[in-house]
Structures are given as C-alpha cells and as structure tokens.
Amino acid sequence: MQTMTIIEDERLLGSELKRRFEREGWQVTLSETLADARHLIIDLGLTPTVVLSDMNLPDGNGLDFLEEVREAGVLGEWIFLSGYGTRRDIERAAELGALDFLAKPIDYHKLDLTIAAGARGARARQRIADSTETEARKFAPEAFIGTSPAAARVRAMLGQLAQVPISSVLLSGETGTGKGLAAKILHYSGPRSDGPFVDVNCAAFPKDLLESQLFGHESGAFTGARSRHRGLLEQADGGTLFLDEIGEMDLGLQSKLLKALEDQRFRRVGGEREIEVDVQLVAASNRDLRDLAAQERFRSDLYHRISVFEIPLPSLRERKEDIEPLVHALIRDFNAQAGKQVRTVPEAVWGALHAYHWPGNVRELRNVIERCVLLSSGAELPAEWLGLAQAAAPDPAATQAAGDWIRLPLDGSMALDEMDRFIIRTALERHDYNVMATARALGTTRETLRYRIQKYGLSAAEHRR
Known part of the structure; x- marks a missing residue:
C-alpha cells in the first residue's frame, strides 16, 4: 500500500485531505506540527511515498524541514501547499527536489494529477532501487x-x-x-x-x-x-x-x-x-x-x-584450477535460463576442458558450456557439443610430435598481438622457460625474444634463462 504523510495545521483541511486520500486507497498519517512530522519521519523512520505539506506551520517552515529530511537521506515526493508563497520560496522548493508548489485554495483536480505523478515517480525510483540492489548482489x-x-x-x-x-x-x-x-x-x-x-x-x-x-x-x-x-x-x-x-x-x-x-x-x-x-x-x-x-x-x-x-586480469590458462568452479556456475546459470537439468560432467569432458588452451578465455568457456547445456537432453553435460577439436594437437603419427605444434583460432576471438603473446608463452612453457631454447624453436634471436617477453608483460619467471 502506498503511504502519504500530510503536514497541515488547519485541522479541517487536514482532516478533509486525509479522508479524501484514504478513500482512494492511501495509508495516510496526519501531523499538525513539524515536531510531530519530525518524530514520525526522522525518529521513527517512516518513509512516506508522498508528503503533502503546508509551507508555514506554527513551529517552523516546511522548506527548512524538507532540507532537514533530505540531509537525513529520506526520499519521497514532496508537494507544498501555501496560501502565499514568494518566487524565492518556489525556487528553493525546486532546488530541494520538491515535486510541486500548489497554491491555496486547493485546485483538487490539479492536486490529484500531481499526487498521481508523485506516485508514478516513487514507483519508478523504487524499481531503480530494487534493480540496483539486485545488481549489487549479482x-x-x-x-x-x-x-x-x-x-x-x-x-x-x-x-x-x-x-x-x-x-x-x-x-x-x-x-x-x-x-x-x-x-x-x-x-x-x-x-x-x-x-x-x-x-x-x-x-x-x-x-x-x-x-x-x-x-x-x-x-x-x-x-x-x-x-x-x-x-x-x-x-x-x-x-x-x-x-x-x-x-x-x-x-x-x-x-x-x-x-x-x-x-x-x-x-x-x-x-x-x-x-x-x-x-x-x-x-x-x-x-x-x-x-x-x-x-x-x-x-x-x-x-x-x-x-x-x-x-x-589473468588468462584462463594461468588459472586452470578455476575451470571446474566456473563450469559449475555456468551450468547453474544456463539451467535456470533454459529450464535444463544438467547435473553431472563426465570425466572425459573434464579432461577435454582442462587440456584445451582457451585462447578466448572465460568468454569462450561460457560459449562452450552454453551450447552444451542448451543442446543437452538429460542430466549429463554432452561431450559431442564441446566443439574443441580445432584446438587439439595434430595426430603424433602424422607429425613429428604434438609438442611441435601450436594451433590458433581464426574466428576473430584473438587479436594478432594476442596470438603472438600466446605463441611465445606456449613455447616458453614447452621449453621450461629456457629463453635460448625457446628462441631456437621460434626461429628468432635471444634478444628479440627478450624484447617480446617484456613487451607482452609476461611474468618474471619467464626471464630466468
């Protein structure tokens, strides 16, 4: 239920407004003084959707109270009613974020329209707040x-x-x-x-x-x-x-x-x-x-x-132990999105996922798991939809050795510099970070290789030899 606080020292007008908006479904509190309103809103933490306030009250000015409320972090749409308001009062109300400044005697049609606008604004603000809270958790x-x-x-x-x-x-x-x-x-x-x-x-x-x-x-x-x-x-x-x-x-x-x-x-x-x-x-x-x-x-x-x-941010190759928690999280997400029931991952699939070099990193892993979950028909993640064959080493019988090969994707998932960095890093790993041996394998000089190691910001361990 939407809530409204009315701050009005004219008892008859306050009562009339309270009855009017209660009939329309609002939960209304009525205060005849700023002291009472302060106790409700600031001391007790009442958070009205809309505040309908007189400007000049026996114990203070409504504009000063609005400023006090804003400093306390209280939201809510604020509408002022006044029999006599100066231009400066209207400007200050706008500066403090008041929704409107209406003259007395009240034009009820205009008041209804303003209240409706205030309710819409409050609902929109609440949706934004709820969305922000959801995003903060996510x-x-x-x-x-x-x-x-x-x-x-x-x-x-x-x-x-x-x-x-x-x-x-x-x-x-x-x-x-x-x-x-x-x-x-x-x-x-x-x-x-x-x-x-x-x-x-x-x-x-x-x-x-x-x-x-x-x-x-x-x-x-x-x-x-x-x-x-x-x-x-x-x-x-x-x-x-x-x-x-x-x-x-x-x-x-x-x-x-x-x-x-x-x-x-x-x-x-x-x-x-x-x-x-x-x-x-x-x-x-x-x-x-x-x-x-x-x-x-x-x-x-x-x-x-x-x-x-x-x-x-490290590449997935530098944190392969994270593949399993990432896969489990991705499966949960895609199960929820697609209404699937994948629960288990076969050992052969884990082996393929760990053996792959993941040039596209977590984004590529996400795409692979999404495809497998969406095309699944049971509780097991299907191996046939992994699509990682292009990254596998060639058959050793057809080549000198699997270690002599580095396969790279030509699907746009890696930029040219990334390919260069990947080749150098992989070659260093295969040669136990021996710079001279790696340079020979890559057909370049030791000095050129050291320059590229520095250029791509590879780890200090890769400068050891």
Whole structure:
C-alpha cells in the first residue's frame, strides 16, 4: 500500500485531505506540527511515498524541514501547499527536489494529477532501487569466480578499490578474461552504485561517431544531427563510464577525453556551454597501453591518468584450477535460463576442458558450456557439443610430435598481438622457460625474444634463462 504523510495545521483541511486520500486507497498519517512530522519521519523512520505539506506551520517552515529530511537521506515526493508563497520560496522548493508548489485554495483536480505523478515517480525510483540492489548482489567481488591465487588476487583488488572513491581504474588482460564483469563489480560494489553504469566499446565506432557518442552534440552540429544528443559522459554523471578497448581510440579524441577527465567538464560537439559531470572512469584494453604509449600510439599522459590503479586480469590458462568452479556456475546459470537439468560432467569432458588452451578465455568457456547445456537432453553435460577439436594437437603419427605444434583460432576471438603473446608463452612453457631454447624453436634471436617477453608483460619467471 502506498503511504502519504500530510503536514497541515488547519485541522479541517487536514482532516478533509486525509479522508479524501484514504478513500482512494492511501495509508495516510496526519501531523499538525513539524515536531510531530519530525518524530514520525526522522525518529521513527517512516518513509512516506508522498508528503503533502503546508509551507508555514506554527513551529517552523516546511522548506527548512524538507532540507532537514533530505540531509537525513529520506526520499519521497514532496508537494507544498501555501496560501502565499514568494518566487524565492518556489525556487528553493525546486532546488530541494520538491515535486510541486500548489497554491491555496486547493485546485483538487490539479492536486490529484500531481499526487498521481508523485506516485508514478516513487514507483519508478523504487524499481531503480530494487534493480540496483539486485545488481549489487549479482556483481559483488565474489562474482569473479575461482579458487586459484590469481582469482583471489583479483577479487581482493576489486573489493579494496570498490570501497574507496577513485577517479579511474585500468583493467588489462586478454580478450574474454572478464574485464566487463570487473567493471560492473567496481561500480555496483562501490559508492556510486546508485548512479548509472554506462559502457561503450571504443573499437565499435569510427572516430567522429565515437566523439559524438562520448560528448554528445547539439542540433545542427553536423550533417544528420537533427536534435540535441546527450553523450555518454553526461549520461554517466554521478556513476561510472566504462570504456572498453580504449587502446583503439583516436589520439585526438584521447586528448579531448583527458581534458574532460581532468576538468570534469566538457562541451558537446557544436556546443558552447560547458557541462559539469562527476564520473568515475573504468577503462579496459587487451593491448599493452604502456607499450603503445612508448610507440606514441597512445597518449602517455592519458595512460598515466587512467592507470593510477591497474588490475591485470589473468588468462584462463594461468588459472586452470578455476575451470571446474566456473563450469559449475555456468551450468547453474544456463539451467535456470533454459529450464535444463544438467547435473553431472563426465570425466572425459573434464579432461577435454582442462587440456584445451582457451585462447578466448572465460568468454569462450561460457560459449562452450552454453551450447552444451542448451543442446543437452538429460542430466549429463554432452561431450559431442564441446566443439574443441580445432584446438587439439595434430595426430603424433602424422607429425613429428604434438609438442611441435601450436594451433590458433581464426574466428576473430584473438587479436594478432594476442596470438603472438600466446605463441611465445606456449613455447616458453614447452621449453621450461629456457629463453635460448625457446628462441631456437621460434626461429628468432635471444634478444628479440627478450624484447617480446617484456613487451607482452609476461611474468618474471619467464626471464630466468
């Protein structure tokens, strides 16, 4: 039931309003003084959907009470009634977030319309609050699943950073390692969870269109701009902007983004007025931005601005012990979505999953398990739909040895640099991290291999020999 608090010192009017809205199904409390209303709302924690308040009461001003209530964190749509209100009173009511300021004697038709609008606004706000609470549970740090030390480190970093006010975070790692999930954890577990989460893949737009997407544009700013458009920075005000694949952004646009981040203000394309925003930036890249900055293919000043906090996300190959908890979680999710009853995973399937190199990481694992669950017909995860044959080593009888081969997908799941890094890492593993032996196997020099090890940020253990 929707609740209403009426604050009105005119006893007859207050009683009439109370009876009127009770007949319409509202649960109504009536206070004749601010002291009584303060006791109900602040001391006892009453949270009315709508407050209908006189402005001038025997023990104070309704506007002052609204300010006190807002400072206490109490929501609710506030409607003022007054026989005489100045322009400044009306302006202050708007500044404090009041829904409307109605004159006495009351126009009941207008009051009914305003109350209905207030109820709709309250319901919408409650839906947003419920959604935010659901997302907060869904995207807690524990959502980064895994029992490995690598997964535990990521969870710990996400949990720590989510508890402090930060202006920017950089998420690095191969495609499919969970950068989008990490960004949502940082937002929904942090102090900005009530604000919007806005994301964009920078690689999905050409330069001019990405600029309009980020900063918005005014009507007539360019051909086809028929109306004003609020950019993603503006839409993310008070929340988080997630820029995926930021390494693909044009250098000129990087400069404009840097200035917007530093000043917390910007102009729309074709606009003259500066728009102030309060935005937390989470950037992500599957490329080495430090290396790109050294090559002058990414602005070094922007890199230093966004990498104050950097969270490297490990590949699935670096945490294969996490495959089992990930698979169990994915099976639960897809069972619920598709109404399936998969309960067991055969040993042969576990063997295939652990033997595979997972160039597409957790995203690829998710796709594989989704396919298997959706095509299942019983309680067992079917092996025939794994589709991992393309990654298996060639038949040793047909080749010198399985260890002489490295298979890579050509389905777009890996970028060229990722393939290069994967080849080098795999070769190092097969040669026990002996750099000289690995260089010979790859047909390159020891110096070139060391340069690429450094370029791709491979672990210190891989520099040992």
